[in-house]
Amino acid sequence: MGQFNCLICFHEQHGPVYQVKEMMFGLAEAFPYVQCARCGTIQQLNPPADMAPYYPEGYYSLSGLSLSGLQVRWMKQFRFWLYQNTGFSLFKPIYGEWLKRLDAKRGDAIGDIGCGNGQLLYELYASGYRNLTGYDPFIDADLYPGTGLQIFKKSLFDIQGSFDVLMLHHAFEHMNSPDTAFAKVAALLNPSGRLLIRVPVSDGEAWTVFREDWVQLDAPRHYFIPSLAAMKILAQRHGLDLFHVDFDSTAFQFWGSRKYQQGQALYETKDRPQSAAKDTWQLERKARELNAVSKGDQAAFYFRKSQD
Ligand SMILES: [Zn+2]
Secondary structure, X not given: OOOOXXXXXXXXXXOOOEEEEOOOOOOOOEEEEEEEOOOOOEEEOOOOOOOHHHOOOOOOOOOOOOOOOHHHHHHHHHHHHHHHHHOOXXXXXXXXXXXXXXXXXXXXXXXXXXXXXXXXXXXHHHXXXXXXXXXXXXXXXXXXXXXXXXXXXXXXXXXXXXXXXXXXXXXXXXXXXXHHHHHHHHHHEEEEEEXXXXXXXXXXXXXXXXXXXXXXXXXXXXXXXXXXXXXXXXXXXXXXEEEEEEEOOOOHHHHHHHHHHOOOOOOOOOXXXXXXXXXXXXXXXXXXXXXXXXXXXXXXXXXXEOOO
């Protein structure tokens, strides 16, 4: 084995090698992953030079863009207004919490890096935001150029400009160099800019329990899975304050990993295994319990530029 360097803390020692199979599509090709002995980041040892084959046509249509009709759009706008102004959350949109913590205003320049089909940006547009830009290197082409919601076929390092708010929802771990990627993201923020990075984390109980079958390793698409400590290292190194962390794991960590344990591909069938469907409610509760003690398998990290 060649020289190992942790992608985040640059430490040279790692733990056991895990052979992790591509199981989203069930290709079953194995990729070695190790965990840094110092900061706990999990990383892939020899990632494929060409990742394109692992983002097959239809990768994003798996989550399909659902467009709002005028009425639905109006309702979303009202629902979001209600949540922002009263905290009323019976129909709390998932992004309400993110935007509130990010102090995202309607006119703010908001960027979603690794936005996929742009579903989230479309939701924000429907909620009245008008300065939205998305970037994703794996989409077919640019979308809606010249509007208040533009989506570009671009990778992080081709992005120019300055943003009030940047978000990476399960995109960061798809980048092969977290240190330079984090530096680039920090440089794209204006002096009062805020940043949200949602990623799987290696601190979760799921990694300890499921190991190479942990669904969020997502070999080989994930180059690395950071630990909480690793995210703190990156923030400090690149001049950002990590001001809040929310563990936001779901039942997916259990039913997805169980599928992999049973040798089933994630998208083999559209349905969850019969056994898992029955206890979804219990699994969601277990996920909430783990989140409460910082042991869920994913988290939302909120940063802002350091003022000193
Ligand atoms: Zn490390």
